[in-house]
Amino acid sequence: MQNEALIDKRVVGFALFGFLMHEVLSLAAYTYPVVNMLVLAFAVGVIGFLLARDMRWSMVLGMAELAWGSFGSSFSWHLGGFPLSLRMLLFGLSIIFFVYHTARTRSFQRFRSTESMLFIVLAIVTVWGFIQGVVQGQPLISVFLDGNAYVFILYFLIWRSAFHASDIPFVGSVLVAAAIGLSAKTLLLFNFFANGYELANLTYLYIWVRDTRIGEITYAGGNVWRIFIQSQIYIGLALLFSLAQVIRSLRVRWVDAALLTLYCAAIIVSLSRSFWIGLAACTVVLLIAVRRSWVTRMRDFLKVLLKLLGISVASVALVLLLVLLPFGGRGVGASLIDRIGAEDPSGISRIQMLGPLTSAIMEHPILGSGFGREVTYQSSDPRYKNPLNPEGTITTFAFEWGYLDQWLKLGAIAGSLFVAVLIAVHVRGWRLVQRKIDGAPYVMLFLLGLLFVASVHMVSPYLNHPLGLGYLVFGMVMIEYCSQRAYEKIDH
Secondary structure, eight states, X not given: OOHHHHOOHHHHHHHHHHHHHHHHHHXXXXXXXXXXXXXXXXXXXXXXXXXXXXXXXXXXXXXXXXXXXXXXXXSEEEETTEEEEHHHHHHHHHHHHHHHHHHHHTOOOXXXXXXXXXXXXXXHHHHHHHHHHHHTTOOHHHHHHHHGGGGGGGHHHXXXXXXXXXXXXXXXXXHHHHHHHHHHHHHHHHHHHHHTOTXXXXXXXXXXXXXXXSOEEEEEETTEEEEEOGGGHHHHHHHHHHHHHHHHHTOOOHHHHHHHHHHXXXXXXXXXXXXXXXXXHHHHHHHHHTHHHHHHTHHHHHHHHHHHHHHHHHHHHHHHHHHHTXXXXXXXXXXXXXXXXXXXXXHHHHHHHHHHXXXXXXXXXXXXXXXXXXXXXXXXXXXXXXXXXXXXXXXXXXXXXXXXXXXXXXXXXXHHHXXXXXXXXXXXXXXXXXXXXXXXXXXXXXXXHHHHHHHHTTTSOOTTSHHHHHHHHHHHHHHHHHHHHHHHHHHO
């Protein structure tokens, strides 16, 4: 499969323009509340118009918002103290118009496929988390805030009802555009804060990023700043997809080199060790998966490896250039080395969280404590440890250890069912790849990406968040569609 088959350049261009307008309007909305209201009202009208015509827009807009929107709070209404974000509005409108179209056409796809059964398992796991949270006496608001992300699995019902083969390259193009835009955004913010541009009004920019929960900007030493945006997980996915294309074809075009350099630089600037480890592990799996290609063409494979090594060097050089220009930087190497080590505050904080979290799990190890279960621990993170809180004591229901978080809330039974779904999706998808069905390359790319998300989830929770669950659901819908088309072809 060539890149041209996966990506539509025109869609990438339009999507990049849309993401740029999103950023401009988000900053304006944060500054002027009336703009926030106008944008949300306009968005509701446009989304409603599109969904009334074609429910496939739910998938395109939903994946675009997830890939770009981080926590989805760039725009939000506060109704009685409850923040109603653009992400929630899009999801709610998708549900409403799905019910409308289903009632009008009197058509509903029955649960006959393996993917449908897996969706039912996810639904049972979600319901159990809510029930157990209420039974265990967790505050209702905490139960909702903790578990509402799992409700996004309902997108499976909506997207499968209108899914078509043409949606795969369309959504793929949107995700590539998001990765390109996010990479550029990450590197620009990095350069702004590294060099302290007065014209950029860095204090206001920092507050905007923080308050809208776009991401985190943290001082890392010298004049290096960590620019972490939750949606950067999709940069990692795009990096793996591009790498898979290069290794599979055993050639590196200038577009591939440029994109890989951009992606790698952004991942470096994120200073996320979970991304680094996940990408390294998935690269090894990728090499093993295509070993036949590179074993038979060893000379070409070695040439590609040398070029990829050059791209890695170029990525590091780009990061250094953004620090050094125009004023000259200091302390870059030390900051990166410190991040790799375990002595940074976030790494220590994860370890400090581990003991209290494990103890809480043992209170209800089988059935779980339900959504909203809080744990108190002492953190070395400077965001919490300060003169007002010298011990760094924090009480929260959000934890970095993704699978342990699910064990705490869902228990061993429901938590194991969730993991079983991930394994089943991989097994199901890999069987389709081995059969070389139509769409097999897309399925393989999805599986590689899901392995990355599942790996990162160990220490950075993404599969209990819309960012990871949305990707999982899209892949399940795609696998179901490809599988059905394969069986129809066999029957014919």
